[in-house]
Amino acid sequence: MSYILPNEMVEWDLYIVLYPFLTGVVAGAFIVSSLYQLFGFQKFRRLSSLALIISIAFMITAPLPLVAHLLQPSRAPEIFFTPNPTSPMSIFGYLWLSYLILMLVEGLFMHRTYIVRKAQETSGWTRAFYHLMALSRDTSEEAAKRDLKVVKLLALIGLPMAAVFHGYVGFIFGSLKANAWWSTPQMSEIFLLSAIVSGVALVFLSYVVIAGATKTEIDRDLLSYGGKVLGWFLLLDATVELVEVLYRAYFQAEDWGAVAQVFFGQLLVPYVGIQYLLGAAVPLAILVFRKARRSFVGMAVACALALMGTFFMRYNTIIGGQLISRTGEGFLTFSFPIFGQGSLFVMLSTFGLPLFIVTFLTSVVPWEAKDTEVL
Amino acid sequence: MRDAAALAVGVAAMTLLPSVPVKASQLQEKRYAMLIDLTRCIGCQACVASCKAENNVPYGVFRTWVERHEKGTFPNVSLEFVPRLCNHCDNPPCVQVCPVGATYRREDGLVLIYDDRCIGCGACIKACPYGARYFNPIKKVADKCTFCQQRVDKGLEPACVTTCVGRARVFGDIADPGSEISKRISGKPVQVIKPQLGTEPMVFYIGLDTTKVK
Numbered sequence: 001m002s003y004i005l006p007n008e009m010v011e012w013d014l015y016i017v018l019y020p021f022l023t024g025v026v027a028g029a030f031i032v033s034s035l036y037q038l039f040g041f042q043k044f045r046r047l048s049s050l051a052l053i054i055s056i057a058f059m060i061t062a063p064l065p066l067v068a069h070l071l072q073p074s075r076a077p078e079i080f081f082t083p084n085p086t087s088p089m090s091i092f093g094y095l096w097l098s099y100l101i102l103m104l105v106e107g108l109f110m111h112r113t114y115i116v117r118k119a120q121e122t123s124g125w126t127r128a129f130y131h132l133m134a135l136s137r138d139t140s141e142e143a144a145k146r147d148l149k150v151v152k153l154l155a156l157i158g159l160p161m162a163a164v165f166h167g168y169v170g171f172i173f174g175s176l177k178a179n180a181w182w183s184t185p186q187m188s189e190i191f192l193l194s195a196i197v198s199g200v201a202l203v204f205l206s207y208v209v210i211a212g213a214t215k216t217e218i219d220r221d222l223l224s225y226g227g228k229v230l231g232w233f234l235l236l237d238a239t240v241e242l243v244e245v246l247y248r249a250y251f252q253a254e255d256w257g258a259v260a261q262v263f264f265g266q267l268l269v270p271y272v273g274i275q276y277l278l279g280a281a282v283p284l285a286i287l288v289f290r291k292a293r294r295s296f297v298g299m300a301v302a303c304a305l306a307l308m309g310t311f312f313m314r315y316n317t318i319i320g321g322q323l324i325s326r327t328g329e330g331f332l333t334f335s336f337p338i339f340g341q342g343s344l345f346v347m348l349s350t351f352g353l354p355l356f357i358v359t360f361l362t363s364v365v366p367w368e369a370k371d372t373e374v375l
Numbered sequence: 376m377r378d379a380a381a382l383a384v385g386v387a388a389m390t391l392l393p394s395v396p397v398k399a400s401q402l403q404e405k406r407y408a409m410l411i412d413l414t415r416c417i418g419c420q421a422c423v424a425s426c427k428a429e430n431n432v433p434y435g436v437f438r439t440w441v442e443r444h445e446k447g448t449f450p451n452v453s454l455e456f457v458p459r460l461c462n463h464c465d466n467p468p469c470v471q472v473c474p475v476g477a478t479y480r481r482e483d484g485l486v487l488i489y490d491d492r493c494i495g496c497g498a499c500i501k502a503c504p505y506g507a508r509y510f511n512p513i514k515k516v517a518d519k520c521t522f523c524q525q526r527v528d529k530g531l532e533p534a535c536v537t538t539c540v541g542r543a544r545v546f547g548d549i550a551d552p553g554s555e556i557s558k559r560i561s562g563k564p565v566q567v568i569k570p571q572l573g574t575e576p577m578v579f580y581i582g583l584d585t586t587k588v589k
């Protein structure tokens with residue numbers, strides 16, 4: 001007999017699924033950008049600008065699903081004015097704002113030489129726009145060196161912020177001891193690793209799509225290298241998640257029966273089928289082959305599948321966790337509308353917005369760092 | 376074995392009472408709690424109805440409810456009725472997670488919500504291990520039992536207590552040794568729901584089977 005408490009519902013719906021997916025891409029793409037800036041991954045230089053642009057675009061969009069989910073969206077600014085220091089959620093406002101400012105400033109320094117040239121070459125509103133963005137008119141070598149130092153410093157500050165920005169999302173879930181599936185100290189690492197997977201996957205998927213659309217020559221070595229990085233992070237992410245599940249199964253904690261019933265029952269297809277098989281095993285199998293990593297189609301498919309796997313990891317964690325009653329002896333059901341509040345349509349539209357911002361930003365500054373104009 | 380465990384939990388819960396962290400400046404303060412004597416509950420649901428009426432609780436959600444648990448195996452079977460509500464915990468996870476401080480704990484122990492500050496994020500609902508909170512579809516904020524604060528502040532008892540036909544529910548100030556709740560608790564083993572979570576509930580039960588109620 002099913003034992004569910006009468007107030008139990010799936011309150012955190014598709015919006016809340018989308019939110020960590022967006023912040024995950026932010027953190028993951030920023031890490032890709034920083035791999036070159038901080039750790040000398042020279043092969044990533046060409047994509048450091050695109051990675052930062054993707055980070056900024058997804059960062060701007062990240063609060064939208066959160067605000068849309070609130071029952072009182074007009075009170076969202078309260079998080080700035082009356083933050084509760086004991087709540088991990090309360091740091092969101094300040095963290096989001098400071099991290100966004102940091103990334104915007106880093107972007108301005110990264111493209112400063114280009115922006116100054118555009119301000120000199122263009123006229124009218126475009127000129128005014130570039131003038132506004134140019135932090136100084138100095139285009140000397142010394143100024144470029146100084147810019148590079150600033151970019152490196154901002155990347156250095158931004159890297160732990162990226163980890164905190166996404167790791168704390170995992171912490172929010174992991175710290176809720178009322179929920180059998182969420183309450184594990186591993187939640188932060190699981191979220192962070194899958195964030196890196198989604199960031200790397202989206203940067204390389206965007207690379208092949210933009211390069212294909214703009215008929216830019218694709219750097220096959222870069223593709224292959226990106227495929228390797230994605231493969232290793234996929235493997236690490238899937239391993240950590242599987243070890244967590246295996247540990248729970250072996251430990252046979254009080255709630256394991258209920259957890260197993262949901263994840264190998266109601267969520268068998270999205271969990272085992274999509275998250276692990278289609279979203280991890282298949283892209284890993286593709287990325288093992290050098291030929292596939294160097295091909296446009298091979299990388300596009302592997303990246304798209306890894307992104308889908310990451311999205312379903314969020315879906316399974318957030319929705320799946322709520323399907324288990326607090327009693328551990330009953331299960332809830334979840335279905336989402338196609339249109340309207342909390343619907344699939346609104347979620348896909350919200351996901352489309354950062355892609356639109358990426359398109360806009362890549363028309364303002366170069367997405368590819370091929371010459372010395374982009375640091 | 377179960378009885379021994381229940382007794383142990385009861386004794387543990389009882390020992391918690393005098394160890395409530397009362398500051399020297401608050402010795403005169405009240406500390407509200409509720410005792411529910413399950414041996415007196417007949418499962419009539421009058422408390423649920425009176426709560427709905429008193430607090431205008433919308434359809435489909437509950438500030439209090441009565442669970443029915445079957446015990447034993449045929450032919451030795453019995454029914455246990457367990458009224459549930461917000462536990463007004465001493466260590467409330469809902470207060471801890473509220474990002475804007477809309478949920479707070481009053482000095483007399485009542486855990487309440489500033490309706491005009493709640494943003495409706497649902498964090499408190501997810502953090503409550505007792506399922507006592509819900510989104511109020513009319514007010515569009517998180518909502519829950521307030522121990523009928525509007526009545527208590529006027530010196531009255533919560534609606535569910537005054538309606539209880541068997542006097543199963545007792546409400547009062549456990550800091551006052553002369554109060555009815557203090558007298559009813561003293562010397563008897565009492566239990567709380569999910570004591571292992573460290574929330575220190577202020578709703579105590581007499582005769583609760585902690586292996587059945589979750």
